[in-house]
Every structure is written in C-alpha cells, then in structure tokens.
Amino acid sequence: MGQRHGVNLKYITRIPAGPQGSVPGPDTGGNKDTGGNTDTGGNVAKMSDTLSRLDMLDLDSELDSESRMMRDTVRKFADDRLRPHIRDWFEDGTLPARELAQEFGKLGVLGMHLKGYGCQGATASQYALVCAEVEAVDSGLRSLVSVQGSLAMYAIWAYGSEEQKQRWLPGMAAGELIGCFGLTEPDSGSDPGSMTTRATRDGDDWILHGSKMWITNGSLADVAVVWARTDEGIRGFLVEKGMPGYTTTDVHHKISLRASVTSALSFDEVRLPAESQLPLAKGLKGPLGCLTEARFGIISGVTGAARDALESTIDYANSRTQFGRPISGFQLTQRKLAEMGVALNQAQLTARRLGELKDAGRITPAQISFGKFANVRAALEICREARSILGGSGITTEYPVLRHAVNLETVYTYEGTHEVHTLVLGQALTGQDAFR
Structure with missing residues (x-):
C-alpha cells in the first residue's frame, strides 16, 4: 500500500515505536486494544469491545474503506507513538514538537486537506477523522496538527503568492518547517x-x-x-x-x-x-477565513477527547467493585453513562454532517459556529461527568479524563469563545447583530 489521499498507510510499519511502558498506570498506549475492521497485515488491532459499543448509531459502517483505513492508521500511530508518553509530556509541560512534526509529516496529515505543494488533497471528512484520533490522545497534539495545517499552511495556501507557496508549503507539509x-x-x-x-x-x-x-x-x-x-x-x-x-x-x-x-x-x-506580504489577504476576511478553516478540525477533534474519556470511564466502571458488584451496574452510573453516550454520538453526527457540507462546498461560517458551540460544550460536559464516576482516581493523571477536561477548557475559549459563537448563532436565527 502506498500514499493515498492524505495518510501514508505504509508508515504504520515504519514509525519509531518509542520505549514501551514508559508511562505507568491505566493511561498508557499498551493497554488500548484499538484499530478497526481493516486488514493491514497485522498492523492494526481489533477494535476494543468498549470502543465498538460507543458507536451507538453505527457510524463506522458509513465510512468507505479508504477513510476507515486512514482512520485506523492514525489511530495506531497515536496509540503506539503518542499515548505511551502523553502523561509525562503533560506533567512535565514539555513536548518534542519538532520530532513529532516530522513524524506527522511522514504520516501525511499536515495540511492533508489542502491540494498541491506536497499536501495530499484529502477530503474534509477524512481530515476530521484524523483530528479525532489525534485529540483522543490530547488536545495539545491536535493543536500542533491543526495550527500547522489549518492556520499557518492554509493562510499561505489561500492568500499567498505562488513563490510563497513553493517556498514554504512543501517543507511544512513534511514537518521539516513549522x-x-x-x-x-x-x-x-x-x-x-x-x-x-x-x-x-x-x-x-x-x-x-x-x-x-x-x-x-x-x-x-x-x-x-x-x-x-x-x-x-x-x-x-x-x-x-x-x-x-x-x-x-x-x-x-x-x-x-x-x-x-x-x-x-x-x-x-x-x-x-x-x-x-500575503497578496490575497485584504481586511479581516483573511484571518477570519483561516479561523473558520481551523474551527472545522476542532469540531471533530473534541469528539476524540470525549470518546477517550468515556471509553476509559466505562472500562473503569466495569472493573471497579463496590457493594459486591461493578459500579457500572448501578442505576445512577448507567444514567450518567447513557447521557454521555448519547451526547458523544450526537456530537459525532454533527461533525459528520458538517464534513459532508464542507466536502460539498456548502458549509457556512454559522454552521461552523454551530459545530464548535455544540461539540466543545458536549465534550467538556462528558469529561467532567466522567471524572465524577472515577471518583478520586479521576483527579490523577493515571486516567485521562481530567487532563482532557482541563484541555477542553482552553478549546472552549480559543478559535472563538463560546460566547462569540453564541452571538453568531443568534444572528443566524434572528438576523440581528448583537455584537455591538
């Protein structure tokens, strides 16, 4: 298999695995049985039972084989290369960003939704799948990918001269330039x-x-x-x-x-x-156009963080015994899990629909605001509720739920605050501008 529409599928056999077991406790790559239904010669594991059950609306069946392969390839990279180290990176406040940028570049995901200049020309829907898999590990890692591709690269691609595109974009797509x-x-x-x-x-x-x-x-x-x-x-x-x-x-x-x-x-x-100077960027339409592009990746990305939090919580609830039975069998726990599962699938549906609209060239800024408003809020609420089920364990970095939650507190604000998107939606509904 070669490079096809955005992700270098061979890369899953070439990525540096990194030291295994370097992050102790439940939040490690080694205990995640992930992947999909795609046969890649043994390189992608069978999807875990919990992860499969989270797909309550069977959205996975709607993916074409190429998109599923792309998703599974990035998921394996995330689990093998990123997940074993994320706890240490988060606790230490460090990130080998240049090294990771080059690995993301080899994987083919930097600016993958752009065409030409070393970019892959993948669909928006495929890019959305990648954002979800990267953010399932950490929002900071998805930020590395989306700022590179959807803000910096997109600005040059959309508003730059041919000379600027030739000079910068190939190196940025490869992760050699940041x-x-x-x-x-x-x-x-x-x-x-x-x-x-x-x-x-x-x-x-x-x-x-x-x-x-x-x-x-x-x-x-x-x-x-x-x-x-x-x-x-x-x-x-x-x-x-x-x-x-x-x-x-x-x-x-x-x-x-x-x-x-x-x-x-x-x-x-x-x-x-x-x-x-970027010759085609005139007025606020330039930077706001870039923000609209970047917000699209966030809409799907946050569903990855929410999914990871819920998956970890269900596994914990099934193994945690109180009063002689797993806490997952208690009614109040099941109510929380049911509400979280519904919210997750609704957010995934929103991301999927907006991907379809973007691929059709019909998406509007108000629809992007709809997605960021709804999905970041839902993801944050899922992570907060997940913490309550984990009890004291939920406040440690042994589990990812509170790390996801505090990251999402920032995502709630950046690329347009929740309040700004509220006013965008209000204007779309009423025709009245309440910004001033």
Missing part, C-alpha cells in the same frame, strides 16, 4: 479589529511593530503568519524566525494544554521585504 498564526494580542482577542500591531511602509519594505499573545508553536515556528494594521487595512505578513527585532517568549505555568508550546511574539521595528 508555522504559527499570530492574530490574538494581549489586549485584542474576540475583537481582532482592535489589534494594535502595525505595519508601515518604508520604501518597498514594511516595518512591523507590536506583539501577539497565546500563539501555539510560536517559539518553534520557522515562519509566523502575522496579521497587522496598515494604512490599507488589515494585512497578513510572513515573518521568518531570526529576523532582527523579532523575539518570542514561551508561556509557562499553564494548567491546560501543557503538552503544547504557547508563546508571546514581539516585533520591534522588524523590517520585512515587500514579498513577505
């Missing part, structure tokens, strides 16, 4: 139009001054897509690592997304050549 997306500022988040970072003309060059905050992959990035105010309106620029006046500082002491690099960017009279 990008970041600089929109949010210390005093400008939900209102990007109030940004103060500014670029002014100096002959043919631009002089960039200002700062950005909460930037995923910021200190790692070889190229930053930076949005700034100019006399011509909001414009996008490509700022290369090492340019005089451009510095980065990592954000420490995070409780959430600890397995992710978060940075502040500072621009002190950075001189940019004319060709650094």
